[in-house]
Amino acid sequence: MTALRVEGLGKRYGRGTWALRECTFDLPQGRIIGLVGANGAGKTTLLHLAIGLLSPTEGSVFLFGRPLRMDRPAGLAEVGFVAQDHPLYRGFTVADLLHFGRSMNRRFDETTARKRLAELGIPLDRRAGRLSGGQQAQVALTLALAKQPRLLVLDEPAASLDPLARREFMSTLMGAVADSELTVLLSSHAIGELERVCDHLVLLRKGRMCLAGDTDELVAGHRVLSGPRPDANAAMQGLVAATHGPRQSHLLVRQPVTVPVHPHWEANPVSLEELVLAYLAQPETKEGRD
Amino acid sequence: MFAFRLDTRSGVPTYLQLVEQVRHGLLLGYLQDGDQLPTVRDVAAALVVNPNTVAKAYRELERAGLVAPRAGQGTFVTGNVDRVPAATYAKLSARLRAWVNAAREAGLGPDQVRALVTAILDEDRSKARAA
Numbered sequence: 001m002t003a004l005r006v007e008g009l010g011k012r013y014g015r016g017t018w019a020l021r022e023c024t025f026d027l028p029q030g031r032i033i034g035l036v037g038a039n040g041a042g043k044t045t046l047l048h049l050a051i052g053l054l055s056p057t058e059g060s061v062f063l064f065g066r067p068l069r070m071d072r073p074a075g076l077a078e079v080g081f082v083a084q085d086h087p088l089y090r091g092f093t094v095a096d097l098l099h100f101g102r103s104m105n106r107r108f109d110e111t112t113a114r115k116r117l118a119e120l121g122i123p124l125d126r127r128a129g130r131l132s133g134g135q136q137a138q139v140a141l142t143l144a145l146a147k148q149p150r151l152l153v154l155d156e157p158a159a160s161l162d163p164l165a166r167r168e169f170m171s172t173l174m175g176a177v178a179d180s181e182l183t184v185l186l187s188s189h190a191i192g193e194l195e196r197v198c199d200h201l202v203l204l205r206k207g208r209m210c211l212a213g214d215t216d217e218l219v220a221g222h223r224v225l226s227g228p229r230p231d232a233n234a235a236m237q238g239l240v241a242a243t244h245g246p247r248q249s250h251l252l253v254r255q256p257v258t259v260p261v262h263p264h265w266e267a268n269p270v271s272l273e274e275l276v277l278a279y280l281a282q283p284e285t286k287e288g289r290d
Numbered sequence: 291m292f293a294f295r296l297d298t299r300s301g302v303p304t305y306l307q308l309v310e311q312v313r314h315g316l317l318l319g320y321l322q323d324g325d326q327l328p329t330v331r332d333v334a335a336a337l338v339v340n341p342n343t344v345a346k347a348y349r350e351l352e353r354a355g356l357v358a359p360r361a362g363q364g365t366f367v368t369g370n371v372d373r374v375p376a377a378t379y380a381k382l383s384a385r386l387r388a389w390v391n392a393a394r395e396a397g398l399g400p401d402q403v404r405a406l407v408t409a410i411l412d413e414d415r416s417k418a419r420a421a
Contacts, residue, residue, distance in 0.1 A: 030342070171338050196298070196340065197338065199342055269301075
């Protein structure tokens, strides 16, 4: 079953340029999905469309099989969201925020939320504005989890945190995923972390999706071929990126490990990080320029 | 409780690293029959890895017959590895250390040592097969 499905999704702000175009993918349930792309690639737009904060210019969004409708946002009870820089009402105490969450949501697990905050040593009588950045992020995550969503969407949740706070935040998130059937969609620039945390990826480049799939399959479906520099005109099937030395070339190609390699080439596996960077750095294709 | 660690630079997939650590723990006697492994949740939170990855490692260990889940209690080591007595390990590793020192003094780098060990192991295996 898919948690989130988008079909031909596009968003144009005013009469200006398209922030997102022709996006189609399925996100499997129970996974941790990483949304990756350069700044301005359309990540936040895509996340906001997915949770109904924005209405699409074209295409549609389905949450757990049901179309997301702006006029009847009942489906949103199943979605939790932590926005960029995890904003909280700064003048509210942590207890106020819990009270607010309980009043605004039909299903709100305050017991677990209080337990989690106690474990993290976050005082309930402290005003949100006086908490450290890491604590604010943890409170925002705790509130989103207390809603007991089936899909949790996080927009660069740990980008502004120091390494230790970041680790604690991600640790809380991993624990929460282990505790439930939660599906997580998070945007991130921390490519090194993706390999450990995510089991599915969506890559955006200039408002278009350039790669999507299970991380295991993506890694198994690509490899680096090293060998004598090929004829410039020779077409290599599934070529993603090439680095050339004077006599030697390294080619990142999309082809399964089972495809036999020409004896001139040495085939090596590729890391997820290498793969992601190669796709993000790919030169613009003609149809991508508009 | 057994503690896992991750080498993020090794290039070895996370689930395989976890599987190998349990296997090593058993071989070296750090893990013994009846020991409990930490829960999937605890490992995922401690190492900051996807719980699905930890679950995959545990399934793999279960398939290999090294651990078994007990309903409602957790995952336990069933110790089906041929264990060598600790004293034998100590004696062999002391002699190996002396040999590695000699190799270094003779100018061999780690890669050359590894290549030599692999070659000798291969030779040994083919000899055993021929016998």
